[in-house]
Amino acid sequence: MPRIGVYNGFDPVDVCSYCIEVLKVTAMGRASLRAMPLTHLKAYLSAYGLRGPSHAVEKEDYVRAVLDARQSNGCLPRVNEDYYRRHSIPQPTGERPKGFLARMAESFSDFVDSLPQPDLSSHAPPPPPLPPRQTAPRPPPRTTANRPPPSMPPRPQATPGPSNSRPAPQPTQSNPPRQSNPPPPPPSTQRPTPQPLPIDNLLTMKPEELSALSIGVLKAILQHHHVRIPQDALEKRDLVDRVATLVEAARAEKEREARARAAEEEAELEAQRQALEEIERKKKAAAQKDDTGASEGQASQEEIPVAVPKAAAHAAAKLERDGLCVICQDEDANIAIVDCGHLCLCLGCSELVMQSSKECPLCRTRIVTSQRLLRIFKT
Structure with missing residues (x-):
């Protein structure tokens, strides 16, 4: 906090974990404020009762509003700090207090949830029809006339008649028609690499x-x-x-x-x-x-040399021909190595070199790929 009196500078002050977040925003520079989310900037202005830009078009307008609200010592006016203490500090509860920006983010998510959702009733499947109710038949009225002694009721037959059978109601479930998945696309066949003719x-x-x-x-x-x-x-x-x-x-x-x-x-x-x-x-x-x-x-006669x-x-x-392959000494050297410039290989020996050492036979320069070999036509 800035020192009061004739002395310049700042003194360390104990701050809770809830208020430290907004104090960090107060101490941020322009670049750090530009990196903050727009929601946090709006929450910061609302927490201190600062007036935001009325016709803001870009994020830079909110950054400029935060910077303009500061005094010469880098702090906000006393009025805004009192506003923060009265309106933005939550009441103490048994739970661990959350940070200011986290709380504002939660309130913003609650605001998004409160927005009207699109009506999905038109896309939902119709409810299944209810089964018809079956009413049980009423028993006949009892008479007070003299009745014979009740006899033993007959045992129920194993297969009751159709008149005594009552079908159990079974709810009919209307399953919505399943959409058949489209067949998977056929695997792409790669074209074979063309082979060179001999x-x-x-x-x-x-x-x-x-x-x-x-x-x-x-x-x-x-x-x-x-x-x-x-x-x-x-x-x-x-x-x-x-x-x-x-x-x-x-x-x-x-x-x-x-x-x-x-x-x-x-x-x-x-x-x-x-x-x-x-x-x-x-x-x-x-x-x-x-x-x-x-x-x-x-x-x-024996000492006389034989004349050719x-x-x-x-x-x-x-x-006696010049320019032979340095490996086989039989074919003309018509393959040059681009990296070192040596014209010292024939076509057959160049393939053998690329399959084995991949080096120039004269200077041992590394041949990275066969594209570094160049055919030379002699005239």
Whole structure:
């Protein structure tokens, strides 16, 4: 509480748990007041007898009303505090007192409950009809005439007649018709992921057959061979052109491999022919040695190096190709790793790498996903 006199500042005062809540509201700033519910702000103004905004449109109007009611020392005027003590403090009871804001929230909920509820009688099912009342027959009047002595009443038969049977009233219950639940929706069937066609099948297809493939199959083929799909590819023609370029590159690679294989076979045949000629030459030299017996000639012939024919040397030079796969050393390296930029893998070895280490074989850079592999077309 603010000090009275010439001294500035505040002194601590004991406050009950009921009043501490409204005192906290008095000490709050603008940001804290904006965070409070509108119901609590209205309850605070009503508790201190403060006049709320007459034509409030936004919550900021109530916040401004709370701030304007404070004096220069941050407290409310004495008149409003006296009003709070006279009208807003509940009478003491045996129960534990509740907080002011909690009590105001309860009163607000009671006010909501007192609002008129919608008439549900039109939607309720009609009451069951009451069974008709059955009146028992009146007994005949008694006569005072002389009667014979009463005899033993006959035993009731097991199956009484229809005249003596009285049907027990059974209330008829009218069950409202149950609404049949709608059948559950059929489970959504997921479309199977299109599988890419093998490259051998693509090599045998004509351009018209490539154009007849679906967009899903075309995208699957490009993704399988790590061919980048441009962002501006809006038509199917763009995908068909990419697949056609891939097929042409694969066909050229097949032809190059066939030529290299033919050159290797030719070089192998040439080497075998040279080996046979060398064997024949050695046989002839041995025969001449036996005939002449010149040991110096034999030694000189053995030291003479075998000259490689020009045709064999030319074929071996063709086999020296650069840019081979660093793993298999057999196929051309046409798969580049985007993260490190190394062009060092073929398609088959790239699949093996993604199934095992997922690292660049040269610099050990981590390959997170197969989308980081890019197909390079050599011209």
